[in-house]
Amino acid sequence: MIIAIILAILVIVAIFKKGIPTLHAHWNTLIDEFDYSTKDFYEKLTEELKSHGIEKIRITSKLISTGNAMSRKRLYLRVSWKNYTYDCCLAPYGKGTFISWWMYSKKTGFELLVSKIPFVGGYLVRAFFPVTYYTVDTSSMFMTYAQSSVVKVIDDITKEKGVRSLTEADKKPIMRDIFNR
Structure with missing residues (x-):
């Protein structure tokens, strides 16, 4: 009886627990001899992101630690959609400005719980949480939407300031296999 209660509590906690992030892609560039306000960039990027009319996008500013809990924090713009x-x-x-982004997806707590079941966890995850065309497409849509918005804002700013714009090679993100289990 106690084991059943403990198992039920674990399942409930797993369902409501935030998922663990998995890196999908990232990108960065350095623009030499260029100085621009972080807050101004985030305002322009927020405006650009909202201009696409994507529903249920959440855009917030987030202070993220540069190291441990006692280290400085750096301001990031966080854009969230679905998971x-x-x-x-x-x-x-x-003497320049560094720009980067990181795209993560989150597995649900329940998916993580199922994956931990000895011997059959991997099979159950693939059976109940399959990677579908829809999953891959929505991930790609979100990444393309966000990347094109960042690049457009950078292009607008560099053009306005008379600075060399990014090359096509500079604009390509670095992909990870998000769906590797």
């Missing part, structure tokens, strides 16, 4: 999170950073670096 995807996109963190964008603009920061001065030497």
